[in-house]
Amino acid sequence: MNAAFEIPPHAVRFGAQVGSGGFGVVFKGVYAGEMVAIKKIHSHALGNAASVAEFQSEVAVLSAVRHPNIVRFVGACTMPPALMIVTEFLEKGTLFDVLHVSKEPVGWRERRGMMVGLCDGMTYLHSRGLLHRDLKSSNLLLDKDYTVKVADFGLTRIVSSPTAAPMTGQCGTFQYMAPEVLANRPYTEKADVFSFGILLWELVARKLPFFGMAPMQVGLAVVNTGLRPPIPRDCPRPLAILMRRCWEQDFRHRPSFKEASKALEAMPSH
Template identity: 40%
Template sequence: MEQSLLEEASLMVQLRHPHVVLFMGASIKYPDLFLVTEYMENGSVREALDRRDFKIELEHIRRMSIDACKGMSYLHSKKIIHRDLKTHNLLVDRFWNVKVADFGLSRAIGDTEGTMTACGTPSWAAPEVLRKDHYSYKADVYSFAICLWEMITRKRPYAKLKPYQVVISVATDGLRPEIDPSVVPPNFEKVIKMAWADTPEVRPDFPKIREILEEMKCPVPQY
């Protein structure tokens, strides 16, 4: 536990970006083991989606997704794979800016180096991760697609399946969350399907996804 926390702190101290949660300090001496980060007033994206009183428009989703892309693009530029990207690890500040958090499973790799360690949360993990194949930055892109699907539908992926069923179905059968065309607009559906493609090389990188989202037109909420 101490070693794991030390590794996470050592990674976070190197990171400075408006869309990555700011690391402020740590206690790595047992039994006082903890990290200190900036305070994110609105909790996680997942918590916001679970709030019945929280109304989220497509334009909000577009902007929040762009924020996540900016944070992830920065991490990848630093040769870091997050490996556990999910809505629980996308935190929201008082101004509803989204920042990437929780680097406990993150790993720095070289340009051509990959990894084969199975990690992350099954419902968000890419098929190549679940199969324990060689994987790269594109595994995070797959996880982002699941997050984007969540933000639009407000549902939890594979809610009726047990973790082992998710692993088998996603890794070998190509299962993905259901896309209801009455809920998910075509422009968002296109991004989601590109990002969760079974073949990693087909998935766009985060700068490309950001570009697509920035060009996307969504109705501006009128309050």
């Protein structure tokens, strides 16, 4: 990591806890006079090689990318035991929080704006040869104007070939995972597009995908029977068509994020 991004632990002031994940806790805090989010790695995760590798991967990606639809990296403390990632603080929290916790009303204009913003952020990532591999509502942040920002890059990897990435199978979250990833087959950036299709459904339905099903049960059904969430009756037809294209079983038939963005922009804004 660029030394300019290294933050001494004592320079960060911690506030309230705002979230937690598998290997870290997220706090609201202050650094250099700016309100920030601080992801602090659990002390018990320091002895776990996979957790430390995930932390290092996230720091490497965040310090190398800059886009309006990707969470802005402020810096990190990379000296154990105080492993921390510091990013901009976003007022509304995650898309998951907005859709399923606060349940605040979100109009079609805002939802369409989120979808287009997500496409733009992912187009940028893919243009840099990066696969996110864990796109889901709890990894997307929103500012006060509902601008979406892609976050959580611990599972992000570089595509090693333009046709296929021989990387870890079953990587990510089962409910959003593409069939080729679930089946441990080679996969490309189109695996992220599949996850986006599930996110489109979640934005319209305001429900959790495959709610009530066990993750392994979801995985088997998605791979073997082509199971997808039922499209809501009030879903606009052009959006339903895009959704189905994004979650095609054969990844070669899925659009790129740039194509998905054009399809969304062609839809009415209200």
